[in-house]
Structures are given as C-alpha cells and as structure tokens.
Amino acid sequence: MDGKALRQNEVAVALPSASDAALHFIGTIRTPWQTRRDCPHRGDLDGPLCRLEIDEPWVAALDGIEGCERLEVLYWLHQARRDLVRQSPGRDGRTQGTFALRSPLRPNPIGSSLVRLVRRAGAVLEVRGLDCLDGTPLIDLKPEICRFAGATAKGAAGA
Amino acid sequence: MDGKALRQNEVAVALPSASDAALHFIGTIRTPWQTRRDCPHRGDLDGPLCRLEIDEPWVAALDGIEGCERLEVLYWLHQARRDLVRQSPGRDGRTQGTFALRSPLRPNPIGSSLVRLVRRAGAVLEVRGLDCLDGTPLIDLKPEICRFAGATAKGAAGA
Numbered sequence: 030m031d032g033k034a035l036r037q038n039e040v041a042v043a044l045p046s047a048s049d050a051a052l053h054f055i056g057t058i059r060t061p062w063q064t065r066r067d068c069p070h071r072g073d074l075d076g077p078l079c080r081l082e083i084d085e086p087w088v089a090a091l092d093g094i095e096g097c098e099r100l101e102v103l104y105w106l107h108q109a110r111r112d113l114v115r116q117s118p119g120r121d122g123r124t125q126g127t128f129a130l131r132s133p134l135r136p137n138p139i140g141s142s143l144v145r146l147v148r149r150a151g152a153v154l155e156v157r158g159l160d161c162l163d164g165t166p167l168i169d170l171k172p173e174i175c176r177f178a179g180a181t182a183k184g185a186a187g188a
Numbered sequence: 189m190d191g192k193a194l195r196q197n198e199v200a201v202a203l204p205s206a207s208d209a210a211l212h213f214i215g216t217i218r219t220p221w222q223t224r225r226d227c228p229h230r231g232d233l234d235g236p237l238c239r240l241e242i243d244e245p246w247v248a249a250l251d252g253i254e255g256c257e258r259l260e261v262l263y264w265l266h267q268a269r270r271d272l273v274r275q276s277p278g279r280d281g282r283t284q285g286t287f288a289l290r291s292p293l294r295p296n297p298i299g300s301s302l303v304r305l306v307r308r309a310g311a312v313l314e315v316r317g318l319d320c321l322d323g324t325p326l327i328d329l330k331p332e333i334c335r336f337a338g339a340t341a342k343g344a345a346g347a
Binding site for chain 1: 204207210246255256260286
C-alpha cells in the first residue's frame with residue numbers, strides 16, 4: 030500500500046533510512062481471506078480454522094505447545110504502509126494517531142492476535158481467532174495460558 | 189547472550205543468513221531494572237512506574253492515546269540470543285520448545301506486555317505493567333481497551 034493516496038487529514042512522515050533490527054520469518058499463516066476486504070475486523074476464537082505452517086529450523090521449537098490452550102501469535106502485516114502517523118479509519122476527515130489505533134498501518138507493522146489452539150499436526154498448528162490475510166508471514170508464537178507448569182516457572186516469563 | 193554456553197539438553201540451530209523484514213525502533217523504555225536478574229518475572233499492572241520515551245518522527249502518532257486505558261507494548265529484547273529451539277528455564281535438564289515458553293530467547297525476540305497508561309507528558313508515556321530491562325528499544329504501541337469510538341470502528345481493528 031505504500032504510495033497509495035492519503036485520505037483527508039492523514040499525515041505521513043519520511044521513514045528512517047537505516048533499520049535497527051532484522052526479523053526472520055518463522056513460517057506462514059493460512060487463512061480463508063485473500064483480500065483485506067474479506068478479512069474480519071477482529072479475530073473470533075470460534076471463527077474459521079486457520080493454519081500456522083512453521084518452517085525449519087523452527088519446528089523443534091513447537092515441542093510442548095500442545096499443552097497450550099491459547100497462543101499469542103505475532104505476524105508481519107506485509108501489505109501495510111509504514112509511514113502514517115495520523116490515520117482516518119472512517120475515511121471521514123477525522124484522524125487519530127497511529128498508536129491510538131489497531132490499524133495494520135504502523136511504523137513496524139506487527140499484528141498480534143490471541144488464538145485458540147485446536148490441533149498440532151507436525152509442523153502445522155490449527156488455530157481459531159485470526160483476522161489476517163492468507164499468506165501472512167509469521168514472526169512468533171507464545172503461550173498465553175499453558176497447562177504445563179514449566180510455562181509459569183522462573184525464566185519462562187518476561188517476553 | 190549469543191555464544192553463551194547452552195544449559196543441559198538445550199538445542200541451538202544455525203540462524204538464517206538473510207533477514208526477511210527490518211524494524212525501526214520508535215523509542216526507548218525506561219524501567220527501574222538494570223540487569224535481567226533485577227527484572228520481575230511478570231509485569232504487574234500495579235507495579236513500578238515506567239516510561240515509554242517516543243522518538244521523532246513518531247510523537248504525532250501518540251495523538252488520542254490519552255483515551256486508552258490499557259496499551260499493548262511491543263519491544264525488542266536486545267540482549268536475547270535467537271538460536272535456541274529447546275530451552276531449560278529451570279536449568280534442570282528438562283527442556284521445552286521455545287514457542288511453548290514466554291522466555292525472551294526466541295528467533296525474533298519481541299516482548300509483549302499489557303500496561304496501564306497513567307499519564308502522557310508530550311513524547312513520554314508513564315505506564316505500569318512492564319517487566320523488561322531499562323533501555324529496551326520500543327517497537328509498537330496499540331490500544332487494548334480504548335474509550336474512543338474510533339478505536340473500534342472499521343479499519344481500526346486487524347493488527
């Protein structure tokens with residue numbers, strides 16, 4: 030969406046030329062939604078089944094995740110422009126700061142969703158609760174509530 | 189911590205040589221904790237006051253955030269090694285996969301916390317609920333619960 034016209038009263042800034050840190054995508058999210066117009070506005074823990082396909086070498090990092098009822102999923106909103114500081118979600122000239130919105134358009138377009146883990150099959154997790162596009166790159170998975178004691182022990186917190 | 193000795197039964201992998209996406213830090217987190225040993229294991233919404241110092245050109249993106257009671261904060265765990273797929277938080281030889289833990293050591297070391305917004309003063313937000321090191325780079329802020337209708341309108345969801 031970079032370069033797309035601004036809506037009334039929206040404000041864009043020049044992005045920094047240097048980057049501060051680099052991400053490695055860990056897999057891909059498969060959802061039923063092919064365009065932004067198709068996506069629901071918010072994930073629903075009883076919504077359609079989606080798949081988190083984990084790439085090597087990260088599949089081993091899933092061990093134990095079967096014990097987690099709910100997961101926090103972080104993903105990269107790869108189609109989002111990053112330069113808006115004021116946005117008009119309603120397209121009505123009224124704007125708010127980007128950090129006061131959960132819009133996908135943000136300096137670091139990282140989406141976060143809480144999902145319900147339905148099933149693990151090897152390198153694939155079946156989950157409900159997402160609202161992002163099919164093909165969205167996956168960044169991280171963390172337990173939200175875990176039935177394993179280890180997940181609440183010292184050293185397991187903090188991220 | 190890269191290169192630090194593995195604990196018993198921990199497994200590290202070779203990191204991908206290429207990166208998939210780049211982050212721009214949007215500011216810095218100020219907390220009372222100077223070492224990982226000092227950090228609490230989990231943030232407390234009634235814990236010590238911490239400061240989110242936002243850098244230009246992102247200060248304008250805070251407009252309207254005063255209406256948000258709770259914020260989701262994403263930050264970069266800059267001291268964390270990224271190559272572990274199995275970890276032993278208890279240092280006892282028992283390990284779990286990285287994605288089954290909220291450990292800061294992860295392929296993309298992004299921390300997420302829910303905080304309570306106490307006050308905004310210009311480019312600084314005073315919040316409670318963090319558990320990270322002083323000096324941690326800030327990546328993103330999103331409203332968790334917002335009193336402004338705009339935050340629940342179409343286009344405001346999805347990230």
